[in-house]
Amino acid sequence: MSAGDDNHHNDDHDHDHQHANSRPLSDPELRVKALESVLVDKGLIDPAAMDALIENYETRVGPHNGAQVVAHAWSDQQYRQRLLEDGTKAIAELGFSGMEGEDMVVVENSATVHNVLVCTLCSCYPWPTLGLPPVWYKSAPYRSRVISEPRKVLKEFGLKIGDDVEVRVWDSTAELRYMVLPERPPGTDGMSEEQLAALVTRDAMIGVSLIPAPKI
Amino acid sequence: MSDRIELPEGLPEAIAQAGQDAALPGDGSELVFNSPWEAKAFAIVLALHQQGHYSWTEWAQALGGEIRAAGDEDDGTGYYLLWLSAAEKLIASKALVDESELLARKQALEVAQGGPA
Numbered sequence: 001m002s003a004g005d006d007n008h009h010n011d012d013h014d015h016d017h018q019h020a021n022s023r024p025l026s027d028p029e030l031r032v033k034a035l036e037s038v039l040v041d042k043g044l045i046d047p048a049a050m051d052a053l054i055e056n057y058e059t060r061v062g063p064h065n066g067a068q069v070v071a072h073a074w075s076d077q078q079y080r081q082r083l084l085e086d087g088t089k090a091i092a093e094l095g096f097s098g099m100e101g102e103d104m105v106v107v108e109n110s111a112t113v114h115n116v117l118v119c120t121l122c123s124c125y126p127w128p129t130l131g132l133p134p135v136w137y138k139s140a141p142y143r144s145r146v147i148s149e150p151r152k153v154l155k156e157f158g159l160k161i162g163d164d165v166e167v168r169v170w171d172s173t174a175e176l177r178y179m180v181l182p183e184r185p186p187g188t189d190g191m192s193e194e195q196l197a198a199l200v201t202r203d204a205m206i207g208v209s210l211i212p213a214p215k216i
Numbered sequence: 217m218s219d220r221i222e223l224p225e226g227l228p229e230a231i232a233q234a235g236q237d238a239a240l241p242g243d244g245s246e247l248v249f250n251s252p253w254e255a256k257a258f259a260i261v262l263a264l265h266q267q268g269h270y271s272w273t274e275w276a277q278a279l280g281g282e283i284r285a286a287g288d289e290d291d292g293t294g295y296y297l298l299w300l301s302a303a304e305k306l307i308a309s310k311a312l313v314d315e316s317e318l319l320a321r322k323q324a325l326e327v328a329q330g331g332p333a
Binding site: 123131 | 256318
């Protein structure tokens with residue numbers, strides 16, 4: 001199922017209402033609707049709270065948060081130190097915490113070490129800083145192959161890691177999550193944190209790409 | 217050498233796409249949820265956890281079980297189907313909702329929309 005399929009025009013706000021001519025709900029739609037309505041009837045969930053949760057993850061939580069953390073670490077050596085020593089605490093300093101961000105370990109890329117993240121068990125991922133994981137992160141091939149042949153997988157992302165660079169693969173769990181602190185690209189001296197944050201990509205914080213020097 | 221190399225051993229096409237422009241929210245290149253039901257399924261699991269009905273580790277184990285069962289064919293696109301199945305099972309195992317009640321509700325919804333008689 002792709003984002004462009006028939007479900008897509010259903011993404012607007014009146015999706016919950018049954019119109020006379022609307023298409024019948026699909027099986028997963030029916031299952032979710034049944035689950036939700038039973039839980040609401042029992043008072044176990046509050047529809048308004050659910051909407052707030054969804055809105056939060058659709059709009060506020062995402063890799064722009066992680067980008068701020070990275071830019072701040074690049075700009076402030078003491079913060080960088082704190083970030084590497086206690087990721088959870090340092091990230092919370094910038095206001096990012098919550099689900100799947102309770103025990104954060106930040107791993108730093110350097111000229112000699114390249115870090116990359118995976119969750120082999122399921123899809124654990126640092127939500128507060130990176131948002132929800134991309135589809136490929138959740139795929140079986142990525143989950144297994146990045147462990148067995150990380151350099152080859154990185155190459156498929158267009159990232160060639162030199163033989164003199166050690167590749168470390170970090171397997172996230174429900175208790176512990178990682179985030180990569182990418183290397184600051186050359187040609188960025190004197191940039192503001194805001195400008196730096198705009199250079200930082202989600203994939204660089206997963207470790208499947210580097211941050212290129214800005215185009216001048 | 218092009219910087220986007222073809223993907224030989226079945227890394228999903230999504231990798232090529234996702235790798236291309238590391239999507240930051242707001243650039244519109246990747247949706248968080250592909251359809252509203254995925255968002256709902258996601259929120260149900262979070263909401264029940266936040267009310268203390270299960271630990272997040274319990275949830276990760278439930279989801280991990282579904283993902284393992286899906287095996288190597290799992291390309292990540294059916295993720296929320298696995299999520300939903302894991303949710304239904306965990307919620308039933310915690311006796312929050314009775315499975316027969318759920319089924320009856322689903323059938324009622326089907327009938328209401330003129331579905332299978």
